[in-house]
Amino acid sequence: MLTSAWLDGLSLGDPIAADPLEGGYASRTFRVRTALGGSVVVKTQDNLPENLYALEADGLDALRAPGGFAVPEVLRVTPSYIVLSDLGTSEPSPTYREDAGRALALQHQQTADKFGYHVDNYLGTLPQRNPWTGDGHTFFAEHRLLRYLEEPNCHNQLPADDRRRLERIAGNLVNLVPVQPPSLLHGDLWHGNLLPAPNGGPAMIDPAVHYGWPEADLATLLIYGRLSDTFFDAYEEVHPPSPGWRARLPLLHLRELLCITAHWPDRAETVQEIHTILEQFD
Structure with a gap:
């Protein structure tokens, strides 16, 4: 797939090849090589929400x-x-x-007065709701957990007992998660969205930016693994989380698991992960 319109007017030269790149759910992604010897990355897809890429650009600028x-x-x-x-x-x-x-610790030291963001954006292809909210427990409960119960794939796959467990946990977050500031989050920080920059330093891509609990970013990183303790030790030196943070991460990871379930109609393994976490914290 190669479309000259991608680069028209950018003074980068005509595109001569488009090499598929792995990763990402919403888009087909290509490294496009140009006649002038450079390259760019193009993400494209049909039938996406028309503002999805504009909101991705907004998130990159925020970071x-x-x-x-x-x-x-x-x-x-x-x-x-x-x-x-x-x-x-x-x-x-x-x-x-x-x-x-x-770098992540420094990012999390950027805070706002409230939780949320100036605009709703997307996690995958589903809306991520970001209304400005004064209380972090309310924000996470309503807009990061319970909002997925209305999605058809979650409604159809989660047993009634687990939906009730989720509602109880959402109502008890104040006793399960300590108060944290509304920090600038990447929002979808699994290891695939971290990569080396051209100078070998850390870079990030594919954000779902908002102001939320710093531990929510850490949860996705740690649960999905592939990062050594060296990373987390450096983070803790600059921005120490509250005691017991590692034990809480499965609870905060529920948001990612619910979102995965909401995107696909047959996620038995993910539903079982959700069940195990709900039993642990209920």
């Missing part, structure tokens, strides 16, 4: 901060595709893991 992660430059946004600078395939620097942990 740009001195001393933080590198993020790709947004070169073009349309309803059907987004063109990004190519971070390439560099090797991580010798201090990549420590630098990534510190």
Whole structure:
């Protein structure tokens, strides 16, 4: 798949090849090589919400901060595709893991007065609701847990007992999760959305940005693994979480598991993971 319109007017040269890239759910992603010897990344898909790529661009811009992660430059946004600078395939620097942990800690030190974001955006292809909310427990309960119960795939796959458990846990979050500031979150921070920048330092892609609990970003990273303790040790040096944070991470990871269940109609393994966590914290 190669479309000249992707690069028209960008002074990058004509596209000569589009190599598929792995990762991501919503889009087909390509590294597009140009006649001038450069490359860009193009994400495209049919039948997506028309503002999805514009909101991705907004999230990338929100994550740009001195001393933080590198993020790709947004070169073009349309309803059907987004063109990004190519971070390439560099090797991580010798201090990549420590630098990534510190960068995330610095990002989480950027806070707002309330939880939420200035606009609703997307997690996958489903709306991520971000109304400004003064209380973090209310925000997480209503807009990160219970909102998925109305999605048809969750309604059809989650047993009634587990839906009731989820409602009880949502109502008891104040006793399960300590007060945390509304910090700037990537919002979908599994290891596949972290990668080395061209200089070998840490970079991030594919955000679902909002202001929320810092431990929610850590939950996705730790549950999905592939990051050493070096990363988390560096994070803790700069931005120490409250005691017991690792034990809480499965609870905060419910949001990701519910979102996965909401996207697909046959997720028996994920539903079982949800059941196990609900039994643990109910």
